Amino acid sequence: MFYYYLTLSLRNIASHKGLSVLIATTIGLGIAASMITYSLIYLMSKDPLPHKSDRVYHIQLDNWSLNTAAIPPDLPPEEVSWTDALNIVHAKQAKYQAANTITWGMVTPADNNIPPFLGIIRATHGEFFPMFDVPFLFGQAWQNYPRGQVENVVVLSKSTNQRIFGGINSVGQTLPMLGQLFTVIGVINDWHPSPKFFDMSLGKFYPPEDLYVPLQIKANLELPHGGNSHCWQSNIGDSYQAFLNSECVNFNLWVELSHQQDKAQFASYLEDYVTQQRALGRFPKATQNIILDIEQWLAHKKVVSSDIYVFFYLSLFFLLVCLFNAASLLSTKLTTTTGQMALRRALGASRQAIFSQCLIETIMLGCLGALIGFSLCALGLSGIKILYPEFSAFITLDMPLLIITIGISILSTVLAGLVPTIKVCMLAPADYLR
Amino acid sequence: MLKMTDVKKVFRTDLVETQALRDFNLHVGEGDFVAVTGPSGSGKTTFLNIAGLLETFSGGKYELDGQDVSNLNDKKRSQLRNEKIGFIFQSFNLIPDLNLFDNVDVPLRYRGFNSAERKKRIENSLEMVGLAQRMKHLPSQLSGGQQQRVAIARALAGEPRFLLADEPTGNLDTQMANSVMDLLKNINDAGTTIIMVTHDGELASQARRNIYVRDGKVSEVNNADISSPAQLSAV
Numbered sequence: 001m002f003y004y005y006l007t008l009s010l011r012n013i014a015s016h017k018g019l020s021v022l023i024a025t026t027i028g029l030g031i032a033a034s035m036i037t038y039s040l041i042y043l044m045s046k047d048p049l050p051h052k053s054d055r056v057y058h059i060q061l062d063n064w065s066l067n068t069a070a071i072p073p074d075l076p077p078e079e080v081s082w083t084d085a086l087n088i089v090h091a092k093q094a095k096y097q098a099a100n101t102i103t104w105g106m107v108t109p110a111d112n113n114i115p116p117f118l119g120i121i122r123a124t125h126g127e128f129f130p131m132f133d134v135p136f137l138f139g140q141a142w143q144n145y146p147r148g149q150v151e152n153v154v155v156l157s158k159s160t161n162q163r164i165f166g167g168i169n170s171v172g173q174t175l176p177m178l179g180q181l182f183t184v185i186g187v188i189n190d191w192h193p194s195p196k197f198f199d200m201s202l203g204k205f206y207p208p209e210d211l212y213v214p215l216q217i218k219a220n221l222e223l224p225h226g227g228n229s230h231c232w233q234s235n236i237g238d239s240y241q242a243f244l245n246s247e248c249v250n251f252n253l254w255v256e257l258s259h260q261q262d263k264a265q266f267a268s269y270l271e272d273y274v275t276q277q278r279a280l281g282r283f284p285k286a287t288q289n290i291i292l293d294i295e296q297w298l299a300h301k302k303v304v305s306s307d308i309y310v311f312f313y314l315s316l317f318f319l320l321v322c323l324f325n326a327a328s329l330l331s332t333k334l335t336t337t338t339g340q341m342a343l344r345r346a347l348g349a350s351r352q353a354i355f356s357q358c359l360i361e362t363i364m365l366g367c368l369g370a371l372i373g374f375s376l377c378a379l380g381l382s383g384i385k386i387l388y389p390e391f392s393a394f395i396t397l398d399m400p401l402l403i404i405t406i407g408i409s410i411l412s413t414v415l416a417g418l419v420p421t422i423k424v425c426m427l428a429p430a431d432y433l434r
Numbered sequence: 435m436l437k438m439t440d441v442k443k444v445f446r447t448d449l450v451e452t453q454a455l456r457d458f459n460l461h462v463g464e465g466d467f468v469a470v471t472g473p474s475g476s477g478k479t480t481f482l483n484i485a486g487l488l489e490t491f492s493g494g495k496y497e498l499d500g501q502d503v504s505n506l507n508d509k510k511r512s513q514l515r516n517e518k519i520g521f522i523f524q525s526f527n528l529i530p531d532l533n534l535f536d537n538v539d540v541p542l543r544y545r546g547f548n549s550a551e552r553k554k555r556i557e558n559s560l561e562m563v564g565l566a567q568r569m570k571h572l573p574s575q576l577s578g579g580q581q582q583r584v585a586i587a588r589a590l591a592g593e594p595r596f597l598l599a600d601e602p603t604g605n606l607d608t609q610m611a612n613s614v615m616d617l618l619k620n621i622n623d624a625g626t627t628i629i630m631v632t633h634d635g636e637l638a639s640q641a642r643r644n645i646y647v648r649d650g651k652v653s654e655v656n657n658a659d660i661s662s663p664a665q666l667s668a669v
Contacts, residue, residue, distance in 0.1 A: 004543055015531050343527045346488055347588070348516020348544035350509045430483040434525055434600070 001356070009361035013368075016333055023329045023365050027416070028372025030322025031409045034315040035373060036380040039401050040391075041312060044204075044304045048193040049133060053294035054260050056131060059088065059253040060290035061274060063283055065232045070249070076288050079228055079249035082219070084277075089125055090147050093269045094255035094262075096131035098144075100124035100199060101251050102209065102226035103218055105178040109164045119160070119177060122199075122209040123218040129155075131256045132198060137161070139171035139186035142214060150216035154182040160210040161187040177211070178221050188212075195303045197294055199252045201227035204303050205391055215251075225250050247282070267291055323416045330365075330413075331420035334358065341424050342432035351425045358421040359414065366413030370406040377405060435627065436462040436485060436596065441494035443480050443650070454480040455650040458494070462629060464595075467622040469641035470631045477650040478631045479600060485629060486598045487515045499595060516544050520589025520626075524601035526581040528573040528588075534560060535569040538588045545592055559587040563617060579610030586617060590626075597621065599630040603637060615640060 013020040047053050061084055062076030070077035080088075085099035100122055107119040128134070129141035138161075142153050154175060161170055161184075170184045188208075195204040217223070222240040231248035257266055270289045277283050292300055334341075341354050349357075378397055385392040443455040454477045462468055472478050483489040484496065487503060496503050499518060503511065520541075521527075528537050535556055542552040560566045563583035565576075573581050582602060589597055599618065603611035615637055622628045622642075632638050646653045 001543070011531055339527070340529055343529065344540060344544075345512070346486070346515070346521050346527075347541040348512055348592075350512035350544075352509065353512075353544060428489065430479075430488040433488070433521075433523055433527060 001353070002360070005357045005360040006364075008357055009364045012337065012361055013364060016336065019329065019333050019336075020365060020368070023326050023333065023413075024368035024372050026322050026326045026329060027366065027369030027409060027413055028376060030319035030326075031369060031373030031405060031412065032376030032380060034312070034319045035377040035401070035405050035408070036384070037308060037312040037315045038404075039377065039381060039395075039397075040308055040384070041304050042401065042404075043395060044195065044308070045298065046194065047295065048195065048197050049294055052256065055258070056254060056256045056294055057263070057266075057291045058294075058297045059255060059270070060292075061270070061283075062285050062288040063247050063249070063277075064285060066284040068232055070230065070232070074288075076290060077230055077249045078252075079230070080251050080253045081247055081249050082244040082251060085215075085251040085253055086147065087277075088253060088255075088270075088273065089127075089144065091269070091273070093266060095258045096127035096256040097254070098125035098128035098131055099215060099251040099253045100128055101215070101218065102199060102202065103223040104226060105221070105223055107164070107175070107177040107211070110174070110176060111164075114164060117163075119210045121211045121213055121223070123213050123215045123223065125215055127256075128198075128212075128254075131254060132193065134191055135189040137187045137189040138169040139184070141186055141212075145214060145216060148216070150214045150220065152180055152182045152217070153185045153214065155186040155188060155212040156184060157188050157208060157210050157212075158190055178213075178217075178223065180221070182213070195298060195301075197298060198254060199227060200301055200303075201252075204301070219244055227252075263291060319412065323412055326369075326413065327416040327419060330362065330417045331423070334417075334420045334424050338424060338427060339432050342427060342429035345427075345429035346433055355421060355425045358417070358424055362413050362417035362421065363410055365417070366410035367406065369413055370409035373409050374402060374405045435464050435499050436460070436629075437495075437497040438481075438485075439495045439497075441484065441496055442492045443477070443484060443489070444492045453650055455484070455491070458650060458652060460645065460652050462627060465622070465625055465627055467619070467628045467642040468630070468645055469638035469643070470629060470645045470647060471633065471635065471638050472647035476647045478647050480650075481647060482598055482600050482629065482631050485596075486519050486521060487511045512544070516541055516592065518595045520592060520594040520597045522582070522585050522589050522597065522599040522602045524604040526573070526578070526585045526605070528581055528584055530573055533570050533572055534565060534576075534584050534587075537573065537584060538569075538591050541588065541592050555591045555593075556587075559591040560584070562590065563587045577610070578606050579613060582606060582610070582614050583617065586614070586621070590621065595627060597626050597628045599628065601632055602630060603632070603634065611637065 049056055059080065060076045060078055061080055063081055063084065064070045064077065069075060080099065089097045089099055103121050103123050104118055105121060106116055108116040126142040126144045137158055141155055154177065156170065161167060164175065165173060170187060173184045175182045175184055192208055196206050227250065229248060229250040231246060233247055236242050236246035236248065255266065257263060267289065271287055274283050274287045274289060344354060381395050381397065385395050438458055438460045441455055441458040445452045445454055458481060470478050470481065480489065484491050498514065503514065506514065538556045538559055539552055542555060557566060560569050563586055565580060565583055565587065573584065576584065602618065603614050606614060618628055619640065630641060638644055
């Protein structure tokens, strides 16, 4: 009977094209409005490292002065100082550990046909790459160098490799940059973590950098301090090294633990570290270390702004209005088939059979609504991409979103059609047959 | 085989209570051709709807083929209606979007026959009413008489024990009405019990048996007494 009901539904929809399209469009509009805002929330809050986000932690230490707070009312800074970054990374207490910061410098390709450009650079430790599952097209990353040691090596993004080397395997090639010669040791494949959780100083969805160099390079070549850089000491001296030796914070510190259960042990290590540093005259405030996994970190950074939630609730209200309208239109549509349903009842259809037929027709309309809704949603998201290019990399219509759209559309349509359908099922056939 | 004993039907609204049938007693035997006549509002159609299980009744007893139908649920009533009863309506009630084949197919679908069985029955019943060549036509492409023949084919396809006809010739001219009446008589001769509600005394006189309904009650009359509408109203 399912195929029969399906055929009847399609025939019925075709014979009431105008009304059917109106119903589906009404539902589609409501779906699109709510799905656009929902998809923004969904995509913004998507776990960037789903298989290990509960084992990768952002570290905050409170090296601030006794009478001030880095983040009012009394939270530690979100970045750590050079001293703490190096101490903790080289202590190797986690499976992977890496500090990172953003900087920039001139890249001067050997090929004269390629003009020099200002490269945006991420300076970090080698374990940044395996910790964040950075995919490599060619070559690989460097290992964490022993303290104070470093080589002039660079990892390129795919687009930078395309720009300088035409997209070939450039591993082993020499690249003049920052006034020195660097050896290319790896090329990253397409990689755009959204949100850019490991450093949101320039924007939560800021594109990844062009080049990656060891963190020590930043110190050795005195590269500029990018991203967030905060200090509380009034006089730290003018030299670059003075800045590095100060309590100024500029480095995002991340670790990956082997197991979630190792967190307590790592926290204990950090407490010991702070106590030890306090003995050296640092960390005047009470210990206040914060260790947040990725999900907690994203919540702390309010990646999804409250404005979007307001829009989402408004769009849900709009969907509700659309559903009431759709229910009214469905009621009208079903009224046009009342005579036919009464006849079918007279010819042997039970109420259940009529309900099934109406339900399948309603689901078909829901599918049509989903199609319209999904198309409008795609259109809306494309508009957002044009208006806000920073979102363009992460806004995609993926399969889960498609399934959610279809599911909500069908559910909404069935809900909207439930009352009219029940009315049709309960009609007395004799009243409509002469 | 169709037995109504003291059947009552009361229609109630907030303000009014109307007794459509009161102590309605009727026994229709196998192979009968019963014409039901009576003035407008006398309860003829209500009787037919109750007989066809399209309406419930307020009191009394109704047995269809020996089965008491008083307390059947919707599913059982629908099944019984589908298997034992065929309907013919005054306004044909064909589904305009479906061709003749699909129209006749409707009750067979709810019966659960496989496609081969349905095809055989549809072709046979359309053959019986002389429209086998037009099974792919839409109802709108047929005359009124032909449409009523399709409705009869639809009613017959399930091989019901009863054919309930409500003014089957009411929308037809005399020639077409006679042709439909001849068809009904042939069907009855083949063994199907027919109960026909009509205002037309001439048609009623062609039935084997006549029932006159007034004020929701039955009074049986002879065919000879109602050969004309004037005589019918005088009874």
